[in-house]
Amino acid sequence: MTYTELSRAELEELREKLSKEYRAYCESGLSLDLSRGKPAADQLDLSNALLSISSEIDYQSRGGMDCRNYGDTYGLPEMRGFFSSLTGIPAENIIVGGNSSLSMMYDTLSRAMLFGVADSPRPWCREEKLRFLCPAPGYDRHFGVTETLGFELITVPMTESGPDMDEVERLVASDASIKGIWCVPKYSNPTGITYSDETVRRLASMKCAAPDFRIMWDNAYFVHEIYGEGDFLLDIFEEAKRAGNENRVFYFTSTSKITFPGAGVAMMAASDQNLAQIKPLIAAQTIGPDKLNQLRHLAFLRDADGVRAQMKKQAECIRPKFDLLLETLDLELRSCGIADWSEPNGGYFVSLDLLDGCASRVYQYAKAAGVTLTGAGATFPYGKDPCDKNLRLAPTYPSLADLASAVKVLITVIKLVSVEKLLEA
Numbered sequence: 001m002t003y004t005e006l007s008r009a010e011l012e013e014l015r016e017k018l019s020k021e022y023r024a025y026c027e028s029g030l031s032l033d034l035s036r037g038k039p040a041a042d043q044l045d046l047s048n049a050l051l052s053i054s055s056e057i058d059y060q061s062r063g064g065m066d067c068r069n070y071g072d073t074y075g076l077p078e079m080r081g082f083f084s085s086l087t088g089i090p091a092e093n094i095i096v097g098g099n100s101s102l103s104m105m106y107d108t109l110s111r112a113m114l115f116g117v118a119d120s121p122r123p124w125c126r127e128e129k130l131r132f133l134c135p136a137p138g139y140d141r142h143f144g145v146t147e148t149l150g151f152e153l154i155t156v157p158m159t160e161s162g163p164d165m166d167e168v169e170r171l172v173a174s175d176a177s178i179k180g181i182w183c184v185p186k187y188s189n190p191t192g193i194t195y196s197d198e199t200v201r202r203l204a205s206m207k208c209a210a211p212d213f214r215i216m217w218d219n220a221y222f223v224h225e226i227y228g229e230g231d232f233l234l235d236i237f238e239e240a241k242r243a244g245n246e247n248r249v250f251y252f253t254s255t256s257k258i259t260f261p262g263a264g265v266a267m268m269a270a271s272d273q274n275l276a277q278i279k280p281l282i283a284a285q286t287i288g289p290d291k292l293n294q295l296r297h298l299a300f301l302r303d304a305d306g307v308r309a310q311m312k313k314q315a316e317c318i319r320p321k322f323d324l325l326l327e328t329l330d331l332e333l334r335s336c337g338i339a340d341w342s343e344p345n346g347g348y349f350v351s352l353d354l355l356d357g358c359a360s361r362v363y364q365y366a367k368a369a370g371v372t373l374t375g376a377g378a379t380f381p382y383g384k385d386p387c388d389k390n391l392r393l394a395p396t397y398p399s400l401a402d403l404a405s406a407v408k409v410l411i412t413v414i415k416l417v418s419v420e421k422l423l424e425a
């Protein structure tokens with residue numbers, strides 16, 4: 001029987017029982033964290049060879065460059081080749097940066113503000129109004145970048161197959177102040193879905209009022225499979241080229257969750273015309289990235305097969321945690337009719353939808369019982385979930401035992417808050 005089918009008396013009885021359980025958790029002094037989309041220590045251990053590999057590798061690149069010195073502003077050719085073999089993007093269209101793809105995204109949009117992009121009539125900062133499409137639930141840091149740079153954030157609903165494309169097409173067709181859209185196309189943060197072929201094709205070919213509209217294609221989880229062979233994602237560059245919109249795509253990824261977050265290697269890719277505009281600006285900004293880290297990563301990961309082998313090991317660490325979380329949600333909440341959640345094949349997150357108006361209270365109650373969740377609203381522009389119902393669960397960082405304890409508390413809290421809401425209605 002679902003909670004909505006219970007009588008008032010039954011709900012009150014349930015509230016009593018759940019409150020008692022909840023109070024016991026509050027008194028047990030837990031300190032658990034489900035908020036961080038970070039690898040756990042056992043995952044980081046998988047890359048420890050990177051810490052000692054420096055003394056084993058020659059510091060020369062394949063082309064004979066001394067990687068201890070300045071040079072190769074856009075990355076070592078072999079590192080660009082490495083990312084090319086992983087992404088299918090020609091090496092000439094790839095720029096390897098520092099340790100963070102997020103900072104490459106920030107830089108890309110900052111440059112657009114200051115100088116425009118390849119098809120801009122003027123720098124974006126000279127436009128009267130700037131807007132950016134933010135599919136939500138989405139990644140809070142994306143929204144933060146565009147908010148910081150002064151864009152008005154426009155929420156677009158996420159569906160099972162990607163952003164609601166009817167809405168995206170409607171908005172971009174008529175509003176030239178909409179300069180772009182954020183996309184995490186594979187194992188999306190946080191819903192875990194992968195964009196359908198149709199979504200990729202529509203994004204690549206849609207008519208945009210802005211001549212310099214850009215897709216921020218953040219493929220952060222491109223090799224991050226957990227279950228099965230992995231989701232298929234259509235090549236957006238191919239589709240954009242076919243539609244005559246090659247310049248529309250800025251592509252990003254990194255090895256952050258392949259090796260070490262914060263000490264990995266990031267890349268971006270773009271069309272020839274985009275790179276012709278961007279490269280001199282990058283050359284003015286830096287004399288080059290950390291090539292020794294690129295050499296270390298090449299020596300450690302070697303090639304696409306090496307990455308796949310590494311990601312199988314990563315999945316073995318992560319899978320038991322996703323299994324535990326998903327099985328517990330299923331067992332405890334499926335029949336109650338008070339929550340719905342994503343069941344991703346990869347990535348780092350499970351997106352949880354509660355009854356309307358419950359997310360903030362669940363966050364607060366969980367916090368008081370010693371379980372930290374990602375803030376309610378964080379997955380929406382300006383940190384405001386209009387229905388106050390979405391929470392992002394990140395099961396990778398705690399140990400399996402801590403995760404089990406945290407999920408138990410969470411289940412009680414969700415049930416209690418839902419019962420309270422139903423009684424208030």
Ligand SMILES: Cc1ncc(COP(=O)(O)O)c(C=O)c1O
Binds near residue numbers: 037102218262
């Ligand atoms: C969608 C997405 N993009 C980018 C990042 C950060 O990537 P990087 O470490 O390369 O800056 C994250 C980190 O969680 C993420 O979830």
